[in-house]
Amino acid sequence: MVCQPVGDLRLEFDHGTEVSGHDRRLRLTTATTSTSYVVNGVAFDREVxxxxxxxxxxxxxxxxxPGAISFTASFGSPQRTTVASPDGTTIALDGGVVSSAAGTLRVTGADAVTLLISIGSSYANFHAVGGDYQGIAWQHLRAAETVRYDRLRRRHVADYQELFRRVTIGLAVPPPTSRPTSGSRSTPSPTTRSSPRCSSSSAATC
Structure with missing residues (x-):
């Protein structure tokens, strides 16, 4: 069985290309990624x-x-696909206007935007690949639309950290070694090797 990505979300912004202060981060403690930059004196932030x-x-x-966010969103895929235009409930806006046509979503003059992407699969098991992938995707999307972004984020972080925080690993720093000064000789001190320290809320062998 060959595994492939379902597709790519393409965002094209109308704010110009003269960017400064570009910063990208991956936060392992929260499983979130962020991008921030400044264009024409406006600071933009994106979290995923x-x-x-x-x-x-x-x-x-x-x-x-306010009103600084304008862009188009489209979806491309290496799979055999058909293009459809989403309705206005597919996107949450703070201010601004949203429209869609020919599979492209356009947002104009928004203060903040939340995009939700839901993916369904027809795969059930190796013998059954006729699942209702559209129904699955719509079910999750409609449920998530009723939840504010900050609550979606809290639920995601809580679920992730329940596993992420089960184990912590720290590496001990060895003490500094003596170094000979110019014109003098000294006997090198024995090499100190440190062992990783491991603490866990569950049973683990370190």
Missing amino acids: FASAPDQVIAVRLTADQ
């Missing part, structure tokens, strides 16, 4: 995470000035 509890990918776009 994939939520296991709500089965959606959430994209949050914000700016420090």
